[in-house]
Each structure stands twice: as structure tokens, then as C-alpha cells.
Amino acid sequence: MRRHPLSFCLSRAGIFLIALCLLAPIVVVLVISFSADSYLRFPPSSFSLRWYQRFLGDQRWRDAMVNSAVIGVMASLISTTIGFFAAYALLRARHGIVRGLEPVFLLPLIVPHVITAIGLYFVSGKLDLIGNRAWVAAAHSVLAIPVAYIIQQSALKAMDPALERAAMVFGCSRLQVLRRVTLPLAFPAIASAALFSFLTSFDEVVVTLFLAGVKAQTLPVRIWNSLVLEVEPTIAAVSSLFIAVTFLVLMLNRALRISRS
Amino acid sequence: MRRHPLSFCLSRAGIFLIALCLLAPIVVVLVISFSADSYLRFPPSSFSLRWYQRFLGDQRWRDAMVNSAVIGVMASLISTTIGFFAAYALLRARHGIVRGLEPVFLLPLIVPHVITAIGLYFVSGKLDLIGNRAWVAAAHSVLAIPVAYIIQQSALKAMDPALERAAMVFGCSRLQVLRRVTLPLAFPAIASAALFSFLTSFDEVVVTLFLAGVKAQTLPVRIWNSLVLEVEPTIAAVSSLFIAVTFLVLMLNRALRISRS
């Protein structure tokens, strides 16, 4: 038997405590969503599914879900494509000028979202695009491109460059190398990038609040807006569904990775 | 001379175009901040520093800046310490139970901020902590711990384990190994973690909006709130200052990295 000194036990207890703190907010939301009380209260006095029923029965909530899904898919397609293209081009660029653009692709990760939101708002107002779903998707892409870029860039970087050289030696043109070797090998990363771009759009509040207007309200924005008016456990129910979708997407990503290795 | 096929030129133009799109929102904000117009308008008809003056002359804006700084520093200290401790303990844990906690430390990155915000709000309301700066800092730490954890964990992982073994062979106890070898070698990562945790707190809007009340308003929340009332270029000036602080912190991080290698 190995000895467990006091310091070991203390550090273990500490780790569990911190993990608990990080879990707490989510657990609270999940528990409240199953409350049978008619107002927000923790812990609930009894449990029911009434808030889920209310949520699903409400046209405005259903619209918000459709908006979230449509905008998320569009943003995911745009960001994944542009992210792949940028990662591929920047990795292969030998010249200083193009290489120097890399920080620009990471910029929206670094610049506070409020700032990006304000900037986009100014632009959208001028172009009369507030409430346009495609425009919201484009705005989300600004935030999702860095995510898609990083995921795909690190996969392309990790790829043995000898594989592309081998394809060339054995007769492939640049385009054939891309189609026969690079794309198939990068597929897991492309799928990951698509899923995480979707989540980025799906979770976004700040930018969407400015641009969505009434027509293109997404789920988190609807949660936000309704918080001001109707502080009732419906929001906890919506939030729980929201968490469920997020985890579903992550599980999908995981399953894809595992099936490929 | 090397040949530049058409595809090469097209791809280059594409990269520059995308980079421009990503830069646009920030550039717009910066330009407007120097406007001399008395209302939001892009491009401005003439330039001045009036909005910066207005910003600096306003007690409420100054309070917000102090709040942001104080809360940011507290959150940075909390997250960096806990992140290091967690990364160190999890990397060394051989047992399944502790190892299995890793996803929990990344959770707040994955769960939408609105959800975390709602969860924390429920908790805070019950404990009557709305408007308490230390509590806002603690809430920000929930979001910053994953960042601090990832940065420090990857640095500790990249460290040659033979270095710690060498220290042990040559007579160090576990604590001496930490003090003489691990901490000095992890220093650049610890500094990075502190800076990025600060930025995470400094940029946070969603959670802060719920928890800050009137007393603990941070800069981005003040921007947000004032957007509803006084849509004038002061906000652009504040935003520009905000961007400046962000970049300052990043430059500091970069300088630290370079000086160590």
C-alpha cells in the first residue's frame, strides 16, 4: 500500500471543492428548471415539467429556436470555409506580408465582444440590415472565424508535410493534393471547426442583442429579453435545453474524433 | 523569378479581403471616437478629442474604470492561483477519479455565458451579494479559471518531467522541487495566465450585468448601459481606450515571453 500524506488529502479535497464551485451555477439552473413553483426559488419546493411545457407551447420561443438553428448553421458554414482557406493559405505562405496577417485572424477573440458589437452595430445601422438573419450570421462569423481558424490551422500544422510532398512526387497537382490528401486528412478538424463555430454562434448574446432586432431573435437573446419582463422558471427550462444542445454538439464532436482513430 | 499563377493572386486577394472584414468593426469604433460630430455618424465630418475629454471628465466613467481594474486584479489573482493548483494536481494525479475532473475545469468555457450568468444570479440574489466587488470578482473567476488552467496546464505538460526527477534525485523534497524547479520554469506561463485572466474579467459583460448592480459597474457594463440612454460618440472614445488597455496587456505578455527566451 502506498502512503497518503496529509498534503495529498488536502490537495484532493481542494480540487473537489473547486470543481463543485464551477459546477454550481449550472446545477442550480438545471434544478430550478424542473421546479413546480410559480416563481424563481432555490431549492424548489416540488418538481414538475410545467416550465418545459410552457416553453414548448410558446410560438415566440419556438421562433427563437429556429432563428438560432438557422443562423448557427449559416455562420458555421461561412466560418469553417473561410477558416480553412485562411489556415491553408497562411501556413503555406512564405512571404512576410501574408504571414503577418495571422494576428488579424485572431483579433475578434482578443477584442472585447462589446466593442465588436458596437462596431458592427454602426455598420449595420447604416446599411439597414438590423433583423436580417443572414447579416446576423455574417456578424457571428466574425466571432467564429478565429475559432474555426485555430482548430483547422493546428490540424494542418500537425499534418506531416511529407504526405503532401509524397502526393506531389507521385504526380498530383496542387488541387489534386488538396482533394486526395489534405482534405480527407483534415476532415476531423473540419468537422470540429464546424461544430464549434455553430456553438459560438448559438451561444452569442452581446453582438446578437444589437443586430437581431425583433425578427432575428436567437434563443439566448430571447432568454435575455424575457429576463427583464417575466422572471419565471421558463427561463431555467430554456436554459437547460440550451445546455443540452451544447453538450449534444460536443458529444457529436467527440464521437467523430473517436470513430476516426 | 518564381511564377505567380492566377490562383495564387486570387487566394492572396481573398485573404486580404477577409482580414479587412475582421478589422472593420474595430476600425469603425476607433475612427468614430475621434469624431467632432455631436452624434454617431460614420465617417465623421471632422475630428476632435472632445469625446475623450467628456469621458475623462465624468465621475461615473472614472468609477467604472476603477471597478474594472480592481475586480480584474482580484479575479486574476484568484484564477491564476486556483488554475495553477488544479493544473499541477491533475497532471500528477494517477487515479481515475481526480483525472476525471478535468472536463469540469473547462466547463465554464463550454457552457454559454448567459447560463452561467443566470445560475450565478440565482445564487447571488439569495446571498444578497449583488453589487459586491469581491463577489463579482469571484464570479469572473468562474469564467477565468478555465483560461488560467489551460495556459498553465499546457506549460506544465510541456515541461520535461526529467527536470523534476533530476531535482528529486539530487535531494529535493516535493515542496523543494516546486520552489526550486517547477515554479521558476513555469513563471512565463503563470504571468500569461494572470494577464489573460485579467482580460477575461476586464472584457466580461453578460455575467457582470446581472451581478454588478449600481455599485460595482465595470467599464463594459457602463458602456452597455449608457448605450440605451446616450448614444453619442463618448462610447466610441471609451471603447477605444478599452481596446488600448487590451492591447497593452497583450503586448506586456509578449514582452515577458520574449525576454525569457
Add this chain to the structure above:
Amino acid sequence: MSAAPAAIALDRITKTYAGTHAVNDLSLEIGTGEFFTILGPSGSGKTTTLSMIAGFVMADGGRILLNGKEMTQEPPQARGLGMVFQNYALFPHLNVFENIAFPLRVRRFADKEVKTRVLEVLSMMSLIGFETRLIRQLSGGQQQRVALARALVFAPSVVLMDEPLGALDKNLRYQMQNEIKELQRKLGTTIVYVTHDQEEAMNMSDRIAIMDKGKVAQVGPPREVYENPRTAFLAKFLGEANLVPAKLRAGAVETPMGAFPVPGAPAGGEGEGFFFIRPERLVVAREPSGEVHAKGSIRAISFLGNVVRYRVALGEQEVTSEMTSGRGDLGLGLGDAVAVSWAPDDGRWLAE
């Protein structure tokens, strides 16, 4: 066995990872002042064994004694060993002086004593003048010397070395082998050396242990292990070997090349195995020159610098002969009919 305890005694140690034995019931005694090498293919358990001696890995069963003291469950810092790591494991945040002083600082030696001792090993390792350099400013060979100096500065009675020369190029490697060997002789330190390079092992060691599948397959001085391997695996692992499938019958071996007497083969025994002979013991010439020989034809000739290697087809069987490259060659070409001759003493019988 002498009255003094062995520098290192491993008594039936075992280590299991995920159900498979990395080290399996291994016993070894290493004498004081001995240069002892553990050699083996990757995955044979040689690194795990060294890690258990150092205390990085705790044995699941068995005992480890250092200079007679039970150390099986003690942490590394209690064992008082010196060690040279595979990639040196020098501290990148300390300069050369502080790297070497590290074991003394931890032991709370007075500054003056630290300085005296460090300067002493610095001069021993020809590193005077490098004190304030950072590790990354040193060449591979210099880093090697610093690692060696750090392992020796507190005069440990046992020093462990884990492939310390693996990162150096051929010429430097050979030079360092000789330096380490001379240093060890001078200081009387016990060295446990792990390597996969057989030439290095034979060049430096008093005794070699060859490991295979978590066990010691054979231990002994280099010449003994080379000349009298116990199994076909050992014969092939250390040096080049001709292993001709053979049957033992009445003290002689029957091979596809013919039947020969073999010294040391069990007189009455019968069985299947190999007739084993080293390439350098086979002489290729147009006419037979030894007491025993077989006839065949040349399949390949390779000039390898100091030796010329002939592959000779003897019916279905092929054997390899290595002869010192003389001035000019023997005038032999591909396909030439030749005789392969050897002294009866040079062949061995190996029962699998």
C-alpha cells in the same frame, strides 16, 4: 561473495503496468566500484529497472538494497544517488555553476564549500570559464559534461546513467566513452549504465546484463556474453551471428551444410536447435584452410571499411563471413566457388 554488502542488490523485483510485467522477478547484485551495463531492446524493461533503482517508480514486489540498506519504498531524495539523464535534464533557468551546485545547495552546504567543490569538478571536466553560461548556450558535448559534473559533485557512491551519450555524434560519443570510463576508474564510483548501443556497452563495462521481456537473459563480462551466449536471441542481439538450423545427435550437429563436432554440446543429448558461429570466425577462400569447412558460392560482397563482408550460399543455407579488409581484395567475385572454413572450437550448439 565478500563480507561488504553489494552497492546495489535487487531481490526479485517486479513491476506490472496494466496487467503486463514490465519487470518480472528480477534479481541482480552490483559490486562496489563496478561498471555495470544494462543492455536490451526497447520494451525489455531496462528503463523501468533503472527507474526503480532511482526511486521514480516503486516496485510492486521484491526488495531494493543500496549499500546493504533497504530502500524499496524510499523516495528518490532519500537514496543519495547521482544520475545522468538521457537528455541531460539540466535546469534551463540556472547557469552552469548553479546547475552543478544544485545537489550541494539542496544539501545546505556552506557557500565556500560549494565553490570549492564545484570548481574542482569544473576543472576535472575541462569546463573552467563556462561557469556563468546558460545551458542553452552550450554545445551537446558541453551539456554532457555539465550533467556528468552535477552527478559527481557530491561524490555519490553510485551513479546511474540513462543512455547519456545517445544525443552525441559518433566521434564525440567514442571520446566521451573513454573519458567516463577513465573517470570511473579514478574515482572508484559504482556506475549503472543503461544503453541500447552494444559497442558502447562492450567498450565500457565490467559486466553486462542483457534484458529481454522483463527478465535478465544473461549477465557476465562482455567477452563471455559475446562468446558464449545462452540462447539464439542473445547470439543475435549482441553482435552478428550465423544461426544455422541444426539437429543434435551424439555430440555432433547435423546441418544442411553437413555434420560437425561441436565442443560443449551435451554428449548424449538429442534435439533441435541452431549451429552458431560468429561471422569473423569464418574464413572464405578458394581452398579450404581450417579443420572444418563447407563448399559454396559467393552471393554478395560488401566492403564496409575495416572489414569485408561475404555472403556465401551453401546449398539452401546462407552464411555471412567478415574478414579484415587487406590491401587489395582476395580476387573473389560474385558466384565464385569458395570454401568456408573454421576451427572446430569456434562453433557452438544453441538449443533454441
Add this chain to the structure above:
Amino acid sequence: MSAAPAAIALDRITKTYAGTHAVNDLSLEIGTGEFFTILGPSGSGKTTTLSMIAGFVMADGGRILLNGKEMTQEPPQARGLGMVFQNYALFPHLNVFENIAFPLRVRRFADKEVKTRVLEVLSMMSLIGFETRLIRQLSGGQQQRVALARALVFAPSVVLMDEPLGALDKNLRYQMQNEIKELQRKLGTTIVYVTHDQEEAMNMSDRIAIMDKGKVAQVGPPREVYENPRTAFLAKFLGEANLVPAKLRAGAVETPMGAFPVPGAPAGGEGEGFFFIRPERLVVAREPSGEVHAKGSIRAISFLGNVVRYRVALGEQEVTSEMTSGRGDLGLGLGDAVAVSWAPDDGRWLAE
């Protein structure tokens, strides 16, 4: 020179990275069907040279001709070469069959033709039955064979090999050397082989080019390069060498060990340089046995298996002798007074 163009002609090619010459004004001609090896220390430019032949890297100056056709600026896919990469570079998303079929698919061969050709090389490489395996399900040796099969399936006249055996262990490595060599002889393919392993280079090559600092230091058949190196660097790089600082005076060399006649030394020349002799040409014994000898004492004896290495101190100078390990040893011990003898023909004069 024959009328047929060389398989590969490099005409004064140069490649500069960040101001330093990786390859500097290099010219080489490689004949059709030749097994040509480029050997050199790391950073000598051997990999850059191979990359320029393959077309991965474009030369800054000079011309590259393949079978007489100018290819200097052509992309890799236009050059029609076969290649075996250092870590094989097999496509992990394709099975063994499709990996080998890759060059044929790209060339739009009909399915039937693809099948015939792939099966042919599969059987040549003893890989029948592995068609549907994925690459990660193969051992290192099997991956090596697949890489070789893919390089040969479209019958290219030139195949480039970049340290193809670097990842294999000693025994497999030697076996693959012989297989590749036999295959090349059978198919008549021109092979350009890059390695840092000298034994491998000497075992396989028709000619070896040794590179140093971006230039070819010497080209020739293995025996010629080994026996008549042009510089001290070459003598030390290929094989072991004794290099004794010496002065040339009137056709004889003066060394700390004495003065000797040396064949091939410029008769009237004078200068500083080295007296060079291979360790295997030095005989150590109690009494002198050759025409030339020097007296000294034994400093170290190492048993290395097939040879025994003696280090002998001759005054200030130390020389190394390597002799085949016989049965028993010569009865020599450390410190014994001995004579080192050699034939006058075996020594060389090297002017730096």
C-alpha cells in the same frame, strides 16, 4: 563519358537560406542504373540536395537535368520520380492497396491495369494478404515495404530514398539493405540514397558522395573513398582514423612517433598536416612485426565483439589499433610495453 545522358545531372546548383549557402555550387553526374549515396553530417546539405532533385525546393542557381531533360524549375509532379521518405509518408486514410495504387490512380490507369501492377509489386515485396490493412496496423518493416512498393509500382527510372531505414532496428535494417540492393540490381533502377549511416552507405552503394558545408568533399566507390580520403575531415568521417600531426619533409613524414616514408606524398613538397592510418592496419604485439613500427605502452583495451581495440601511448601521441578478436586474447594488459607495426603502404599523408 557515354553518349547516353546521365540519369541525373546537377550543374553548379546553389541554394541559400537566410544568407547562408545550404548547397553551394554543387555539380554531380549520376549514371543510369547506378546506386548512388549522398552521405554527410547533419547540416551538410544532403537533404537540401535531394529536395532540389525531387523539386520540393527550387535551386537559386544552376541547372538540374533528369535523363537529359532540363527540370530545374519544374514542379515535383512533372519529374516522374519515385521516392521513399524518411518516415515513409504513407497515406493514413488509405489501405495498403490504395497506397501502392496512388501513383497509378493519379496517372489515370484503368482499374484492371492498376490491379495487375499493384499485385505484381505486392508479391515482389512479400505483401500478399495485406491489401486491405490500414497503415497503422502494419509493423515498421511492413510499412517500409509498402513505401518501397509505392515508389516502384509505376516503374520510374529514378528512385530517391531519404534515410529509408532510419526507423528500423539493427537486424531488420541489415536485411532490408540487402533486399533493396538485390531489387535494384534486378530492376536496373537508378537510386539516389541519402543516409548518415556509413556502414549502410558502404554496404549498398556503387558510388558515395560525402558532403560537407554544402559542397561535395569527395565522390567515388566506397573502397576508394575509405582508403584514399582527400582530407582529414573525410578520413575521420568515414570509419575510424588515426591522425597524427606531422610535418612533410623530402617525401617522408616526421611525427612525434618518428619519421616514416609515405607512398604518394609529394616528393619535393614540404608542409604541415597529418600522418593518417586506419586502426585495422596497425598491429599491436610485444615484438615488432612489420617493416615500420613504433614502441609504446598499452593505455586501454576494449573488447568490442568482432574486434579488440587497443589504445597505445607512443610518447605524447596516442594511436588506436583494431584487431580481429581471436580465440583467447594476446595476453596483453594495461601498461604493457608493446610495438605498433604497419606496412609502409598503409600510411598516408594528408595536408589538413
